[in-house]
Amino acid sequence: DGGITQSPKYLFRKEGQNVTLSCEQNLNHDAMYWYRQDPGQGLRLIYYSQIVNDFQKGDIAEGYSVSREKKESFPLTVTSAQKNPTAFYLCASSAGGNQPQHFGDGTRLSIL
Amino acid sequence: DQQVKQNSPSLSVQEGRISILNCDYTNSMFDYFLWYKKYPAEGPTFLISISSIKDKNEDGRFTVFLNKSAKHLSLHIVPSQPGDSAVYFCAASEEVDAGGTSYGKLTFGQGTILTVHP
Numbered sequence: 608d609g610g611i612t613q614s615p616k617y618l619f620r621k622e623g624q625n626v627t628l629s630c631e632q633n634l635n636h637d638a639m640y641w642y643r644q645d646p647g648q649g650l651r652l653i654y655y656s657q658i659v660n661d662f663q664k665g666d667i668a669e670g671y672s673v674s675r676e677k678k679e680s681f682p683l684t685v686t687s688a689q690k691n692p693t694a695f696y697l698c699a700s701s702a703g704g705n706q707p708q709h710f711g712d713g714t715r716l717s718i719l
Numbered sequence: 720d721q722q723v724k725q726n727s728p729s730l731s732v733q734e735g736r737i738s739i740l741n742c743d744y745t746n747s748m749f750d751y752f753l754w755y756k757k758y759p760a761e762g763p764t765f766l767i768s769i770s771s772i773k774d775k776n777e778d779g780r781f782t783v784f785l786n787k788s789a790k791h792l793s794l795h796i797v798p799s800q801p802g803d804s805a806v807y808f809c810a811a812s813e814e815v816d817a818g819g820t821s822y823g824k825l826t827f828g829q830g831t832i833l834t835v836h837p
Contacts, residue, residue, distance in 0.1 A: 710762030
């Protein structure tokens with residue numbers, strides 16, 4: 608089955624610790640995206656990548672980092688600089704342009 | 720600055736009736752609009768989209784209407800079913816330019832919780 612896989616589903620972070628969220632897609636999509644959802648709010652764009660080895664900051668990139676070394680993979684690192692990391696993180700991919708984005712099932716990150 | 724707004728946090732309708740979800744936007748550069756449906760603890764699922772060159776797009780029970788002059792779009796679900804109960808997000812993207820700087824970037828509304836009662 609083609610789709611987007613995010614892991615883990617739940618993640619706990621200690622203060623001062625970096626954590627990495629995994630996102631893998633087998634849809635052969637060029638573009639990939641990371642969003643954050645907070646309660647009662649819409650999705651906000653963290654980073655996006657149009658093509659391998661290229662990525663751009665979204666609206667709320669501070670405290671996050673990404674890499675795009677393979678077409679299939681777009682991991683997101685939540686660094687210790689992100690002061691309010693507790694949220695639901697969603698990864699998406701698309702064929703590009705105005706093609707609809709397809710989402711994974713998300714990772715819920717909490718602070719211990 | 721909320722460029723895409725869904726002013727109704729929740730909507731409750733009876734099974735078989737019409738559900739109308741509304742969305743307003745402020746950015747006149749938006750030219751492509753989408754509706755997503757989301758269940759708890761899952762990612763959003765694409766429902767239907769519309770380009771700014773159209774004012775209506777229909778797919779089965781779902782119809783999206785776009786009023787560009789009012790910067791308003793709506794999603795109609797007819798007839799509504801209990802399985803339609805979910806959070807609905809509208810989203811918008813700007814024209815993709817030659818430089819690709821708006822390459823499919825979506826701006827989402829806050830979402831509307833739809834509950835369809837049997």
